[in-house]
Amino acid sequence: MRYRTLLFIPLLVSLAVAAGAQGSIRPASPARPQATTTITFWHAYSSDSPEVKTINNVLLPRFHRLYPRIRVRAVAVPYDSLHQKLITATAGGTLPDVVRSDIIWVPELAKLGVLVPLDRQMRDFKKLAKLTFPGALSTNKWNGRYYGLPLDTNTRVQMYNQDALAAAGIQQPPKTFAALRTMAARLKAKDIYAFADGGTSGWSVLPWIWSAGGRLTNASLTKATGQLNSAASVRGVQLLVDLHRQGAARFGNVDGGLATSDGLAQGKFATILDGPWMFPIFQGQYPNFRLRTARVPSGPGGSISVVGGEDIVMTTSSKNKGQAASFIRFMLSRFAQLEMAKVGQMTIRTDLKKQMVKIRPYYGIFLEQLATARARTPHPQWPRIDQTLESYVAKAVKGDLTVQEALMQAAREIDQLLVRR
Amino acid sequence: MVGSTYRQGGILTLRYVLLAAGGVVMALPFVYMFSTSLKAHAYVFEIPPRLIPKEPTFANYQSAWSSNSFDRYFLNSVIVASATTVISVVLSSMMAFAFARYEFWGRRLLFGLLLIGLMVPTMMLIIPQFLLARTLGLMDSLSGLVLFYVGGTLALNTFLLRGFFENIPKELDEAMIVDGARAWTRFRRLFLPLSKPALATVAIFSFLASWDEFVWALTVINDPDKRTLPIAIALFQGEHATSWGLVFAASVIAVVPVILVFVTFQRHFVGGLTAGAVKG
């Protein structure tokens, strides 16, 4: 029958192709010297990014020259899916040797027991750790041990549109909470939002809580009540809520609309908080916009921002821990750190601070802000804690709850999460 | 039949007007995607939206295609999707035949199990399936992808085909049985030819499902050489910024084979096929 033949031709073709493909792959990989070990490294740089080019074309060739017996297989995983892939790989025991992990996942993975405590594994850990910024290093700590080393760091600073400010007759970006409050009304009269942020999660609101002198939890990470709902914390969130109520601030998750970067460049938002990656983005997208930066407006607690970035970790399932350690050491070397800085990754090494500004002048403000920046609560339950915070602050912004009520309820729920270690 | 040509002309015009109006709505987002793929440096969408790019460029297509082994991923996807389609159509039409034409012990139970397979959110099966794939040694292999894609498409295909097979008049079976035809012969000579539109439909669905699948492929494939197209597209999305021009260009490239498959199979939807046969 015609149809039957029609049906089976593709079957044969695809089987043949599949067989051909299988056949062609195997002989293609050359026989390697027996002594070479391969380690796998997962990262999340997108495939058209300059970072990936530097890793594949500069760093790995150099590493392979230095360590001819180690091959590093660098595998890109889409950032949005990396966490899920790490979790499934954990369940299946198929994690790679080394991972570039978002700093907020490290305590969670450490608690699962899939990360090697590097302060035990690497004899020179102390020496390496001493080279790094304390804020960035602290993101690796869980239960008294260090489960990784910082790899790159960043923070949020104030970015502002000078023309938008000038339109309301303002010369300077807001240096303090009070200045921000005062200029809000004047900007509002010109239909310009004084401040905008993407959401109400910790990444967005913690700088305000900290700068107001508040905290999310106590130092031993056991309680949020008394901290998150303290007068100081409330003051920080109240500033945002007040601005929002008078139509001078907007938050992506409550109000929707323009991405903060678009709004800033188009002069609809006067100030936002964002990270160093925005410079190339603005350059590509709004070449005529002159981006200016300042420190986060300071409150009673100072000008305190939030630490972002990535850590490099080693898995317990790695069969080649010695080689993995060599690779980690290499990634923290001057050479690797400087090369990555050229493509937008800020170094975590204090001794390279000076070179940073030479490579990219705009790194300066971030380094300044990093001096006081803090890490988000290093706790395995952080994703839930963050979700709780985001929800309740959103309710306060929408006016469903007063700030005091919202933070009180959030603190109670976070207390429950903190005890679940 | 005298005045009917005139009337039919009017109906045809009405058809076109309705179809065209709906068609515009259906096509607009796709047109938008296509036009964005022709824009340079579109990190985000421009405002107000412009459907015809000022300076159209194929640069995004070039860099998408030449980015690390995009052609290899494309080939992998072609292999996986065609193998899945063929195997799934064969297996599911056999199952549908059994369900449509036989009373047997366990029929309702087995059909119920198939239904459950359609209803459980597949996201929740990821971990058990992952452990299974590891046990079977099917990680990092295209044939492993095919096996799981076939399993995932069988329930829907069987359910759909059963409905069509049941519609084939029993008299036709009986006529063939009188002529001495066995089950396999009836299946091949009667059911398959009479259900071409339905088989074409399940073929299109199976191809699309395996062509587009992302989560499972991401989970079991670690070897960059074995990746499929959806992963390659997702890799254009960065943590802080996404090159939308590239993503859309890659997506447009990815849609082309599906359109080809659709156009190839949909010609079986030509009317009048069954008129004679069914009444036979």
Added chain:
Amino acid sequence: MINSSSAASDSTSPPHDAASPAASRARWLFGERRRPLFTPYLFLAPGFFVFALVMLYPIVRALQISFYEWSILPTAESVFVKFANYERALHDAVFWRGLVNTAAYMVATVPTQIVLGLIVAVLLDTRMPARTFFRVLYYLPVITSWVVVSLLFKYLFSSDAGFVNWVLHDGVGVLDHDVAWLQSRWTALAVVSVLGVWKGVGWSMIIFLAALQTVPKDLHEAAAIDGAGAFRRFRHVSLPAIWPTLLFVTVMLVIGGFNVFISIFLITGGGPAEETEVLLTYMYRQAFDFLDFGYGSSIAFLLTGIVFTLSLLQLRFLRRPTEFRA
């Protein structure tokens, strides 16, 4: 070949058959008796084996997980908690809100997709120029990736810059202010439903198109000669013939409606403040963000239970009405 369909013929081999015992035994097992013993199983075996291996077995494992406070580490102990995960869901306000949102999505999208899909299929079920062009056009949304169209809709409906507000407010002037579509519960669900319908019409259209092919053309002609108009012919000839397909499409769309995920996940992420959470986004977050696979699985199986019951009810009550039978 041999054999008639009568059951009696099995006992007596026709004379021209070489009456080997093996042949008659084979006929008894696989042959054309009224109740063949093995034939259906032989047809089912290969497919069902694959299905059982890669779907049923993982389903059973996931069901098992739902009774545990499950640890994703193979080495760590998981605690058997009986129905605790299910009880937790029943007392979880967000679960119920997710269920209501999911049901609302289903109610909004299923009938619309059926009606529109059927209309388009009927319009396209004819010999006409550019037929393939139109079929491809209506199928385009189906083959465009969910991720891409979700992001597209998110952009179209975003509040200041969005195309929709731009048209409604600045263009036509129906609205006197921009609407924050995606930031409140019902408008966001409406947007996601519009996306669902838009993306799904082509899917039901293609199935209806295939089904309409099986409607005998001479029946239509006979009805036309009897003076039946287009609508009456559709009602009395086409509709009864495609009834099983209609039922299939309904069941599948209800299942699909309950499984709405990517669009919500990418457009609102369940926010603000978990207002637009649907069951699957909530389940996903419990499992993959919070690593609570036991709870995630229990949500998945509660969903499955609801959908299964609904499907059985549909299959039972929407059977082809007897008076339709041709």
